[in-house]
Amino acid sequence: xSMPQLxxxxxxxxxxxxxGACLDAIGACAQEAQVTVHVLIxxxxxxxxxxxxxYKPSGFEVVPVVIRRGDKSNAWNHYVHEVAPLESATHVFxxxxxxxxxxxxxxxxxxxxxxxxxxxxxxxxxxGRSQTEFRAKLARGRxxxxxxxxxxxxxxxxxxxxxxRLPFGMFGEDGLVTMLVxxxxxxxxxxxxxxxxVSEEGGFAFEPLSPLSLRDLKTYRNRKMRYAVRRQQANMxxxxxxxxxVSAMPEHVVDLYRARHAAMEMGWNGLxxxxxxxxxxxxxxxxxxxxxxxxxxxxxxxx
Numbered sequence: 649x650s651m652p653q654l655x656x657x658x659x660x661x662x663x664x665x666x667x668g669a670c671l672d673a674i675g676a677c678a679q680e681a682q683v684t685v686h687v688l689i690x691x692x693x694x695x696x697x698x699x700x701x702x703y704k705p706s707g708f709e710v711v712p713v714v715i716r717r718g719d720k721s722n723a724w725n726h727y728v729h730e731v732a733p734l735e736s737a738t739h740v741f742x743x744x745x746x747x748x749x750x751x752x753x754x755x756x757x758x759x760x761x762x763x764x765x766x767x768x769x770x771x772x773x774x775x776g777r778s779q780t781e782f783r784a785k786l787a788r789g790r791x792x793x794x795x796x797x798x799x800x801x802x803x804x805x806x807x808x809x810x811x812x813r814l815p816f817g818m819f820g821e822d823g824l825v826t827m828l829v830x831x832x833x834x835x836x837x838x839x840x841x842x843x844x845x846v847s848e849e850g851g852f853a854f855e856p857l858s859p860l861s862l863r864d865l866k867t868y869r870n871r872k873m874r875y876a877v878r879r880q881q882a883n884m885x886x887x888x889x890x891x892x893x894v895s896a897m898p899e900h901v902v903d904l905y906r907a908r909h910a911a912m913e914m915g916w917n918g919l920x921x922x923x924x925x926x927x928x929x930x931x932x933x934x935x936x937x938x939x940x941x942x943x944x945x946x947x948x949x950x951x
Contacts, residue, residue: 653684653735654738654740654756655738655739656683658744659690659723659744662693663692663699664695667696670747673747674748675705677752677753684709685705686713687711691715691718691719692718696744719817724814728808738760739800740796740797741797742795745854746795749774754850770790772847772848772851776854786846794820807833815900816900817900817901819877833894873926873927876926880913880927912931
């Protein structure tokens, strides 16, 4: 009996030293399906491309996809609309610094089999200091974390047919895709929680940050900035889509800022208040700029 075809999209930005471990982890799951891995080498300034091309897979295929402008939403669009093989039963999305564990691909396929109404499937973390809390949050809310999730082929086909593209520069593609899938790609329609399944099998691991590492402290700072910008972007974008549907989706976040900047919020948010203030200043700077800001290589602004 032939195994189902499964396509994996790996988002890789400057993962020269870690992409091999990511691919090894996928390889450890390769017996669970007929696997093709598309590594989205987006905006890299290191040797990620060379590392991917030098990698020797066993039991699965690796396809390098070089994208000049490194933005995760842009890379997501490129995969869904230009690269994704629609003959694949399932499309898995994961970050290059994550490690899926054995059973993950089988878990996605099994979950989709048990839940025919589901168009997306969340994976759960198996590592990290807040693992229990993070797992509970994803499972309770049926949320797909950008670290690792899956879409049924029908969902990818609908994104392509309708022409839904995420705004360039949008942080939190996982939350936006989760919302769109739950609303059947029309945010004006009723929300259907059953459109997202949760797989308890397999999952993803990642290296925890250390407060003793200057590099990790910088990573933590940048992560907090991404979260702060993401919150403001969501405050602007989601009400727009709930009112007007996906036809109102802006092409670039600067277009979103210009149309909806009044929706930004600022208030006490504990220790995150500083990052909220910095995020607002960054957005206001983009608002004052001309259209040339939309051509900037601003992909990994806080990476």
